Amino acid sequence: MPLNKNTLAVVLAAGKSTRFNTKKCKLLYTVCGQPMILYPLKVLNQLKIDSTLIIGYQADKIKQTIKNARIKNVSFAIQEEQLGTGHAVRFSKNYWNKENILILNGDSPLLKKDIIQNLLNMHADKKADVTFLSAHALNPFGYGRVIKTDTKIEIVEDKDCNEDQKFTTLINAGVYLFTKKFLEKNIDLIKKSSKSGEFYITDLVNLASSQNLKVQTIPVAYDDIRGVNTLEELWAVEQVKRSELMKYWMLKGVRFDLAQSIHLDYDVEIGTGSFIGAGTLLLKGTKIGKNCNVSALSIIEDSIIGDNSNIRSHSIIQQSKIGENSIIGPFARLRKDVIIGDNVEVGNFVEIKNSKIDNGTKLKHLSYIGDSKIGKSVNIGAGTITCNYDGFEKHETTIEDGVFVGSNNTIIAPIKISSEAYTAGGSTITKDVPSKSLAIARAKQENKRDYASKIKKNNTKSKTKKTSKNQNNLTLNFIGAVKDKESERVL
Ligand code: UD1
Numbered sequence: 425m426p427l428n429k430n431t432l433a434v435v436l437a438a439g440k441s442t443r444f445n446t447k448k449c450k451l452l453y454t455v456c457g458q459p460m461i462l463y464p465l466k467v468l469n470q471l472k473i474d475s476t477l478i479i480g481y482q483a484d485k486i487k488q489t490i491k492n493a494r495i496k497n498v499s500f501a502i503q504e505e506q507l508g509t510g511h512a513v514r515f516s517k518n519y520w521n522k523e524n525i526l527i528l529n530g531d532s533p534l535l536k537k538d539i540i541q542n543l544l545n546m547h548a549d550k551k552a553d554v555t556f557l558s559a560h561a562l563n564p565f566g567y568g569r570v571i572k573t574d575t576k577i578e579i580v581e582d583k584d585c586n587e588d589q590k591f592t593t594l595i596n597a598g599v600y601l602f603t604k605k606f607l608e609k610n611i612d613l614i615k616k617s618s619k620s621g622e623f624y625i626t627d628l629v630n631l632a633s634s635q636n637l638k639v640q641t642i643p644v645a646y647d648d649i650r651g652v653n654t655l656e657e658l659w660a661v662e663q664v665k666r667s668e669l670m671k672y673w674m675l676k677g678v679r680f681d682l683a684q685s686i687h688l689d690y691d692v693e694i695g696t697g698s699f700i701g702a703g704t705l706l707l708k709g710t711k712i713g714k715n716c717n718v719s720a721l722s723i724i725e726d727s728i729i730g731d732n733s734n735i736r737s738h739s740i741i742q743q744s745k746i747g748e749n750s751i752i753g754p755f756a757r758l759r760k761d762v763i764i765g766d767n768v769e770v771g772n773f774v775e776i777k778n779s780k781i782d783n784g785t786k787l788k789h790l791s792y793i794g795d796s797k798i799g800k801s802v803n804i805g806a807g808t809i810t811c812n813y814d815g816f817e818k819h820e821t822t823i824e825d826g827v828f829v830g831s832n833n834t835i836i837a838p839i840k841i842s843s844e845a846y847t848a849g850g851s852t853i854t855k856d857v858p859s860k861s862l863a864i865a866r867a868k869q870e871n872k873r874d875y876a877s878k879i880k881k882n883n884t885k886s887k888t889k890k891t892s893k894n895q896n897n898l899t900l901n902f903i904g905a906v907k908d909k910e911s912e913r914v915l
Pocket residue numbers: 436437438439440478503505506507508509510511512529530531566567568569579581595596597598623624625626650651652653
């Protein structure tokens with residue numbers, strides 16, 4: 425029978441994150457878009473194991489993060505003063521309501537469900553008192569080392585290792601399963617380390633071993649248990665997570681160009697046949713459809729891109745939705761709450777905010793569209809600006825189906841341009857335009873015959889005057905420079 429039902433998890437999350445040197449609790453930092461502390465909690469949820477979180481440093485922020493993520497079946501215990509991992513475990517005593525207690529560090533975001541399940545199964549199979557995870561690390565420094573002899577298994581912390589032990593590559597992963605019976609007897613027997621003044625949870629393993637109890641370790645892949653004590657380790661762990669995510673999507677038929685330069689968040693989804701260009705960031709909440717092309721250096725956050733759409737390079741899309749077969753960019757910015765239909769073309773240097781653009785519409789160059797509703801098959805000429813803000817309030821622009829807005833239009837909201845109307849290039853549109861009409865709102869052009877030659881003549885005259893003046897200036901400057909040189913010499 426799997427042990428899950430008889431197991432309570434204790435997650436250690438009270439530490440001060442001193443080695444981060446940022447004053448912010450390390451467990452609040454994200455790994456591929458998700459705060460670190462949520463990783464172990466989600467794994468435990470999947471395994472249907474309730475957990476008690478030991479919090480202390482920045483406890484409220486941790487609590488809030490867990491609440492925001494709607495993680496269930498978590499209770500909290502407080503470790504006011506952080507005197508080490510062994511000390512932290514003491515504060516969970518009141519919650520020990522199951523036969524087995526699984527204790528894990530909060531700073532191991534790469535842990536997988538199957539690994540924990542295997543730990544539980546092996547513990548039950550071998551009727552062990554203590555089972556813990558270990559791994560071979562090429563660079564074991566900083567981790568506790570697992571030292572095995574014929575009769576014993578011990579964990580020696582990095583600071584306490586002798587010369588031989590320092591080069592042992594088998595490290596403690598910080599995930600332990602104890603029987604409740606053992607914990608109750610031994611938790612108060614942990615002694616303070618004379619070197620660090622802390623109580624180590626790893627002493628529990630040593631206590632079990634010295635009592636000739638059944639202690640076993642399960643070696644797993646180092647990349648599954650990497651701990652995060654520094655910002656450099658956070659970077660390394662995120663690299664691993666990103667590679668895992670990318671591998672998953674590659675196997676589903678997604679092509680990443682220069683994969684090492686692309687960032688993916690944990691919940692991003694990408695349809696088969698899609699291409700993701702170099703240096704692109706696909707951030708939390710983003711869903712890319714099938715056969716899409718997202719070109720280099722684009723940033724897409726919390727947005728949905730429909731099948732066969734093409735996001736050209738350097739485009740930024742946030743909290744927006746794009747339909748199928750549409751083209752966005754290069755250098756487009758969809759700022760927030762933008763809904764784009766199918767077969768729409770949004771070209772270079774177009775910014776759109778809080779607007780709806782319906783099927784088949786084109787806005788191909790240098791425009792700002794804010795708080796607007798634009799219908800089907802509309803053409804928005806280059807340089808068109810919707811003036812949505814009067815300094816106090818935002819106003820809406822409505823442009824109905826089939827409208828043709830000429831280039832360089834300034835459309836002063838609130839305003840409505842009704843279906844199939846035309847506006848002439850260079851117009852400042854201040855009044856509603858009725859359906860099928862043409863609005864021209866620009867100064868009338870006047871052509872003055874032969875005026876150009878007059879201008880030229882005048883220009884030539886003034887140029888000659890200026891040139892002789894400039895020459896005089898040059899001469900004066902030159903004399904000045906010579907004078908300065910002479911005075912320098914004198915000095
Ligand atoms: C710990 C292990 C080490 C192991 C490594 C694996 C100990 C003494 N050492 O070292 O053998 O190789 O993890 O990654 O446990 N915490 C508290 N209260 C405290 C101190 C820490 O809740 O007073 C929490 C931290 O928030 C963290 C976890 O315990 O989530 C582990 O603490 P950390 O300081 O990261 O331990 P390591 O030095 O990494």
